[in-house]
Amino acid sequence: MSKVQLSNVIKTYPNGAEAVRGVDMEIQSGEFIVFVGPSGCGKSTLLRMIAGLEKITDGQIHIDDGLINDVSPADRDVAMVFQNYALYPHMTVRGNMSYGLKNRGMPKSEIDKKVTDAAEMLRIGDFLDRQPNQLSGGQRQRVAMGRAIVREPKVFLFDEPLSNLDAKLRVQMRIEIKRLQRRMNVTSIYVTHDQTEAMTLADRLAVINDGKIEQMGAPIDLYNNPETLFVASFIGSPQVNLLPVTFDGQHLVNGNLKLAGFSDLPNSKELVLGIRPDELSLDDNGQFPLRVDIVEQHGSDNLIYGGILGATDDGVEEMEFCFKTSQDMLPDLDSTLTLGFNAERAMVFDKTTGDRLR
Amino acid sequence: MKQWNWRLISTHAILIVGVCFMSLPVWVAFATSTHSAEHILRNGLQFWPGSDFVETYRQVLFVDGGVMKSVLGTTMLKNSLILGIGFAVGKVIISMLAAYAIVYFRFKLAVPLFWVIFMTLLLPLEVRIIPSYEVVAGLGLLDTHVGLIVPLIASATGTFFFRQFFRSVPDELLEAARLDGATAWGFFKDILVPLSKTMIAAILIIMFVVGWNQYLWPLIMTTKEENYTLVIGIKQIYQILAEGGELPQYQKAFALTILATLPPVLVVLVFQNWFVKGLVESEK
Numbered sequence: 001m002s003k004v005q006l007s008n009v010i011k012t013y014p015n016g017a018e019a020v021r022g023v024d025m026e027i028q029s030g031e032f033i034v035f036v037g038p039s040g041c042g043k044s045t046l047l048r049m050i051a052g053l054e055k056i057t058d059g060q061i062h063i064d065d066g067l068i069n070d071v072s073p074a075d076r077d078v079a080m081v082f083q084n085y086a087l088y089p090h091m092t093v094r095g096n097m098s099y100g101l102k103n104r105g106m107p108k109s110e111i112d113k114k115v116t117d118a119a120e121m122l123r124i125g126d127f128l129d130r131q132p133n134q135l136s137g138g139q140r141q142r143v144a145m146g147r148a149i150v151r152e153p154k155v156f157l158f159d160e161p162l163s164n165l166d167a168k169l170r171v172q173m174r175i176e177i178k179r180l181q182r183r184m185n186v187t188s189i190y191v192t193h194d195q196t197e198a199m200t201l202a203d204r205l206a207v208i209n210d211g212k213i214e215q216m217g218a219p220i221d222l223y224n225n226p227e228t229l230f231v232a233s234f235i236g237s238p239q240v241n242l243l244p245v246t247f248d249g250q251h252l253v254n255g256n257l258k259l260a261g262f263s264d265l266p267n268s269k270e271l272v273l274g275i276r277p278d279e280l281s282l283d284d285n286g287q288f289p290l291r292v293d294i295v296e297q298h299g300s301d302n303l304i305y306g307g308i309l310g311a312t313d314d315g316v317e318e319m320e321f322c323f324k325t326s327q328d329m330l331p332d333l334d335s336t337l338t339l340g341f342n343a344e345r346a347m348v349f350d351k352t353t354g355d356r357l358r
Numbered sequence: 359m360k361q362w363n364w365r366l367i368s369t370h371a372i373l374i375v376g377v378c379f380m381s382l383p384v385w386v387a388f389a390t391s392t393h394s395a396e397h398i399l400r401n402g403l404q405f406w407p408g409s410d411f412v413e414t415y416r417q418v419l420f421v422d423g424g425v426m427k428s429v430l431g432t433t434m435l436k437n438s439l440i441l442g443i444g445f446a447v448g449k450v451i452i453s454m455l456a457a458y459a460i461v462y463f464r465f466k467l468a469v470p471l472f473w474v475i476f477m478t479l480l481l482p483l484e485v486r487i488i489p490s491y492e493v494v495a496g497l498g499l500l501d502t503h504v505g506l507i508v509p510l511i512a513s514a515t516g517t518f519f520f521r522q523f524f525r526s527v528p529d530e531l532l533e534a535a536r537l538d539g540a541t542a543w544g545f546f547k548d549i550l551v552p553l554s555k556t557m558i559a560a561i562l563i564i565m566f567v568v569g570w571n572q573y574l575w576p577l578i579m580t581t582k583e584e585n586y587t588l589v590i591g592i593k594q595i596y597q598i599l600a601e602g603g604e605l606p607q608y609q610k611a612f613a614l615t616i617l618a619t620l621p622p623v624l625v626v627l628v629f630q631n632w633f634v635k636g637l638v639e640s641e642k
Contacts, residue, residue: 074536080533104539
């Protein structure tokens, strides 16, 4: 049960590359925070700085009230789960889980008890005397978590722990991690590039781009109210539909399209209109003629991809849109659907700065 | 079908010729060592074992003055074992520690130092034998086991092998160990050494054989007979043969040769599984 506080944390590599450019964040006790962002955005570096595996170039990191900038990783009382598990290959599961406790000089009987309890909780009790190479990916992942749990650390750090698992197992483990975290109520920081994992696990989500936090908040707030174009396009699957537009005083204009229902927008700037695929609807009076290109059937709903007739962007004739609808909607390919949208729920961004205008 | 048979026959013929070529001298040496000195002098090299096996080897191994002026075959065998084992163990320890420092500690000169170590491959013992002798003599270590072994144990090849191996160990293991509170020594002892097991075994075996076969250094290092290794003993006995005098004891010279080849062969036979594993398998 510990707070983590980051103030103006900066990481610059000796070659001048800036991985993290000033991050401020306050993580409450017991909170599950997810860092999400594209690869190379600095999210892993940030996590590794909290773990103590990377030096902090500037700024401060506190765990509870202690400044930990120069504290060694072992003394920060954090535990980390790695993407490739990083189990010690020559030790048994028991050896792997007890190594950290042994190094801390805990008596053997106590170690045994903790290891047994953690193994019970993770359902790996039967494998305690096996070696990692005799376990499946999911079991190894559990051992890696067990190694973190037995330590009873102040903070759990997860560095893309599920990316090496197959899709089905990933969903199972995701639920299990969430359940475990609820049960143990330990402050956790989880790094991923998978936005589904991010949305489902996080109490609060930090979208990181280019070494900075773009936006931080509850996952659903980020989905409903993204503050920037980046967040809007990163969060949500299928991706938000984006259309470059200009404002003529009453309408948003792109090629032949004139979209009504907007006001108070700058009319000299290049803008981007964002509409979530599920905000579109079939509407005979709608403003988007969609030429159907591909229909993906996902089961309960269908995703219809196609070009918006008359909408252009840099020479591209028909802007691609995605329309999310129910399973019984199966239009012919190359037929044209007319789609409408709710202007109240649509988002408008400044194309150059990426800021949300409404 | 016929063609296939021919192939089989020809490859086997080549292999058999190869085997004979390699092992016939050893066999002749063994067979000759079991005859009496007179018999050999009269009839030359022997292809079939004679009746003096027990007598010759007893003389060589256990009888005072049986083979050299004073030293026993067993003493030379012991000296050779000490040299072989000390040489191998020393090399493994030194090169593992050197590789550990080079790979895991980010000090400024790590890379240049590694290349300096690597370049010592260009300076084998034969090149630096006079200064080495001078140093060992200055330290008063002539005719001692320490003086025999220590100048030989720095190993660029060993360091290189371990460096390559350590670099292939995933960084996350180190990071996990750091988070688990392992010290630098703890990580080395608890994680790197067990991971390198097969590698260590392979290098131990190679180095044992190399150490066993050392010739020049023990030759100039040892002046007293009781410090002779088997290899030096062989050299001395053949020298006596060449100088003439009494009835040449060819059978004892051959017996000594056979004795000198046995331990390396045994080591390789017994440990060949480990050896192959260490060279081809990476357990990660």
